[in-house]
Amino acid sequence: MSGAGGEPSRVAAEGRRPGADAPRPGADAPRPGADAPRPGADAPRPDAGTSENDAGRDELHTQLNDAGRDELYDRLHAYEGRPAATAGQGKDPVNEPMIRHWCEAMGDTSPAYRGPDAVAPPTMLQAWTMGGLSGHTDGTGRSAAYDEMFALLDGAGYTSVVATDCEQEYLRPLRPGDRITFDTVIESVSPRKTTKLGTGYFVTTRTNVQADGEPAGTHRFRILRYRPAQRTRGSEPARRPRPVINRDNAGFWAGVAEHRLLIQRCLDCATLRLPWLPGCNACGGAEWDTVEAGGEGTVFSHVVMHHPSFPAFAPDGEGGPYAVALVELAEGVRVVSNVIGVPYDKVRVGMTVHLDFLRTDPDLELPVFRASEGG
Secondary structure: OEOOOOOEOOOOOOOOOOOOOOOOOOOOOOOEOEOOOOOOOOOOOOOOOHHHHHHHHHHHHHHEOOOOOEHHHHHHHOOOOOEEEEEEEOOOOOOHHHHHHHHHHHOOOOHHHOOOOOOOOHHHOOHHHOOOOOOOOOOOOOOHHHHHHHHHHHHOOOOEEEEEEEEEEEOOOOOOOOOEEEEEEEEEEOOOEEOOOEEEEEEEEEEEEEEOOEEEEEEEEEEEEEEEOOOOOOOOOOOOOOOOOOOOOHHHHHHHHOOOOEEEEEOOOOOEEOOOOOOOOOOOOOOEEEEEOOOEEEEEEEEEEOOOOOHHHOOOOOOOOEEEEEEEEOOOOEEEEEEEOOOHHHOOOOOEEEEEEEEEEOOEEEEEEEOOOOO
């Protein structure tokens, strides 16, 4: 699906208490105006390796003037503040069926989202602006300025895209029947950055959402448009992405380091929750302790990842396919992880699995679930 700005996007998973920041990749990322989150350095160098020597020389000659100024950035920077979408209208009003489907998918049982006084989960904010597979057909899609800016990036070879993070601010609850309108602006374009993915520009769009004409919230979405770095085989072993560890989930990862899978338990209503959250999504209680999972579970659902290939996820180094499962633990909570021990095409719904711990590299160990051929 596409967000209001037209780039591929995903709505952050609901699970935090109403009013909390939406969970997102790069949760500690600085706001627009500061350096965009990135795993690499601030600026490319012509001697930084094969990718810079090959693509970088042409890039420096064609985009930098005699004073070392990035002329492409100057052109991109001029689009800041221009509309990416205007007078957008949600395809449907806020409605109970969508709220129910969202809560079922996220496992959110909060009573705030049911009954005659129900509100929508706050992190559904972006969902009401989406155009679906057919897009917005009423003339409220991407603006000409938005398309022009990305045509500049495409023409310069920055054709790959990855979402880096999003931020949401909630101004008032959304209730069934609310009609959603929105406007999206190109908020910022970063100077050129070099990351491990490649060299490119971080583009941030800001969508202002209204409900029946009243401000309801703001959704910022940041992507990296980049030229992929060229890699040589065997130069560096592929490593799995690092988990984001913060004050809300540090205890979970401390347990993993001790080969323990810890589940939060609300001290007010005893509801178990996984993944870890700062508050109970059943009663809103803020106090909790933990219980250790016994390690038994079944495959509730699963997918097989075929593309893109990522060598770090396959022991043969070919990058896939591999199985990703939603495992229901004996304690009643669910966790997303890999299923190992059987070929990816043997994983089945209802398969019995057992907790294991997989060291993927010297710095990372992850909880996974092992199945047997007869499982």
